[in-house]
Amino acid sequence: MTAQKTALPAAQKRAPRILQNALVQWIGVAALVVALIVFPLVASPTLMNIGVFALIYALPAIGLSLLMGLAGQVSLGQASFFAISAYAHAMLITRTPIPEVLAAVLAVGVSMLIALLVGWPLLRLRGHFLALATLGLGFIVYIVARESDFTNRTLGISGIQRPEVFGMEIGNNGLFFYFVAPFVVIGLILALNLTRSRAGRALSAVNDSELAAESLGVGTYSLRLKVFVLSAAFAGLGGVFYAYHVRIVTPEIGEFHLSVEFLLMVVLGGLGSVWGAVAGSFIVELLRDGLRAIIPTIIPGATGEVQLIGYGLVLVLVIILLPGGFVGVVQIITRWVRRMLGKGPSTTARSAKLQGASDQTPTGAFSAAIAEEEAQRIDSAVEQAAANLPEMPTPVATGETVLRLEGLTKRYGGVVAVDNVTFDVPAGRITGLIGPNGAGKTTCFNMISGAIAPTSGTVSFLGREVQGRKPNVAASAGLTRTFQNLQVFGSTDVLGNVYMGRYRNGRAGVLRGMLGMQGAEQRRHRDVARDILDALNLGDVADLPAGDLPFGRQRMMEVCRALALEPTLLLLDEPMAGLSGAEREVLAELLRRLRDAGLTVLLVEHDVAQVMALADQVAVLDDGDLIAIGTPEEVQANPKVIAAYLGTEEDEAEQVLEGVAAVDAVRSDDPKEDDDA
């Protein structure tokens, strides 16, 4: 549940920016439609045959590209869903009197059902388990088809009639091409819509940082499961067309080599690119026919599946040399052409903007003059921020309990990291959690945020137990966090990051996303995200890639992202770490104002002075135990706390409190402690 990278590396799966552009997309779709209309008019019979298979195979390939690109998962059994549906369709139309359209729907439904049953337990596990289980499924499907009388063993299901559309028999390759093409185009559009939808963006955020996305309320598991079932639906549709086209369904179509072929189409086309999947299916089919023709002439006597040598070679070479695949190459060429024409996005302008951005960041305030200027800027920055702060919904009255920890304990083997910690976090207050190194602060924090499960004890947020659940459970109730080691969604811009914070407030699911019926909702949330960025002085960098920002501004962006969720409780993991003095001032003042606006804050912080100055309530952990809780003044006066921080014995620490003289005495006794103090 940690930020374990289950997904494919970001560089390999990111859909190219150029193709995300809606206008370019529609031009692309129009060009594809024209090409598909013209193809049967000009293609030779051989090419026509290749074209029909390429179209049929494009459907499973699109499904697989969604699975790999969005869900970050690989199926090595895409052919099994293809085969299940082909068999189901063939058996339904040859053995039952039900209408063919209904048979096709049922056939696709069977594939989806099997995918649901397989994905339901397996998508909870790390990525490679699904790959291996689907591979196993592929063999099982193949063997069952080959061995059972129900599927007519190796003879397969034959006697499938050609389909009729409006009374016209789809009797040749040309007509069949036109019969399949609309489905491929519609499938492509649906898939493209999905990648740009709320669900699609959430999944690409998951691929950047699963923990961060889940902390914003993204239910990774259920989204992945939906995409997996959807990819099986695409495969199933391909299977139905296959049954119609070949008119006999034999166990061979479930064979592993076909799954490899689908995988090759997606990898070769460009991992995670829907366009790439369509291109890949044509390239692989051409490659297949070419190799089968060429290899026997080079190596006399070569028979059988000789095209495999090309598949293997291409698969390996593409992954090593061209992780972007065909689409990646197109992208590089496009960029090159643009640069040649002098139209490309000027990198100098962008870096100048970035330079300006970092100039504004208060860093290195050393000289008095600069400090003076800084102070003014901080004031104005905070003033401006306060004016436009987003609303902080407060479901409970100030002072009442928002978060309750009871007996929270975490053991690692024999080591007790957090031992029986119990305290309340009141609404509308800033609570600080401090402690020396290794005191269990971060473990405690991670149990609250859902990143790790406690050994025992409960975490109740707004009266609901959330311990041991995924972070998205608490997040959807209004608890979110920032990260000490920043978890920025690198595949999108700053606005896109903050937009992800709106995930909880959106409603559109996978289906609406595919149908493209969420434009208004997306625009509304995008506007809110932009307002928050403006309010916190990040409006000028909204369109820059998030990874390009300097550290301090990335942290502010994470705060924006968390605020966009409209949280009830904001958890901050060492928010001051890595910030300059002036940046700390800005953040501290912002947090005070957010608290005054009703937000509850819990922060883990190493910098004790900052916490004492900022927090209304301070909890101190030492060696896994909660040793003190109270106002900053109470805690500061607590002998146990002093002992913990000074590393002295308790009685010695009491002496510390007895008077200045005693303190002096202790200090002169041990100069090292003087340093610590």
Added chain:
Amino acid sequence: MLVDFLQLTVAGLSQGSVYALLAVGLIATYTVRHVINIAQGDFAMLAGLGAVSMVAGGVPLLLAVIFAIIGVTVASVIMERLIISRVKNLTTLVSIILTLGVSTLIQACMLLAWGAEGRRLPTFPGSDINVAGISIRSQELWMLGALLVVGGGILLFYEKTKFGKALRAVAEQPVAARIVGISPVVASIVAFAIAGFAGGVSGVVAAPLYLATWSAGLLLGLKGFVAAVLGGLVSFRAAIIGALVLGVLEQYVAGYIDGGFKDAVAFLVLILVLIIRPQGLVLRQSAVRV
């Protein structure tokens, strides 16, 4: 009746020892590089076919077997150097796609070099024995012996020697491993050499009983993988036991139900294990995250 049962058990154990050797090779590379090597079984077939050709060319059986094993060990290291190590950010998932490509490539090369027909290696020296009506072929003893010596040796190397333990540390703590003097590059080469060696041995001991065919490696390697999953991808012992159980189960299915379904057993086991107990048969709750 009981004799049949025991006969099937013996056949299953010898078949299972081949899966076990492959599983040991898979775990050897997974623990060090977090790479799942789909091509592992193809290396076994490569060794088998190579040895067959050498014997046909007049090389004595023993030498042919040794040369084949060395050749495959070298091939595995070459794969690591030329292909595996070339990919940056090699996640386990990408490694599956990548080695799938390698597997396809090796299969196609074997198809072109040896044709589609399966080939058989001469039986190793020794005589069949008969205990209480159960006949045990000498080759089956060779297979079990290979597991005992090679599988056991690799297990001891990884679990008992300092270098072996350090190899496992490379995957978890690359920096720490470097401090104690093991470079990730060396660790990776050693791991793939061990995997290639185990694969080669499994290929040559199985080739006299089961045909060596260009396409059989994938299925064989995957069954080794199923056994490795039974070991949670980390435990040699659990994987070896899992492999033997798998081999025996397959024989029971073939003997009592239907030979055609034999190959489905492994994958049914795989899916069930992943659903019910993804950490494998490892009894101790290890730090493995799934």
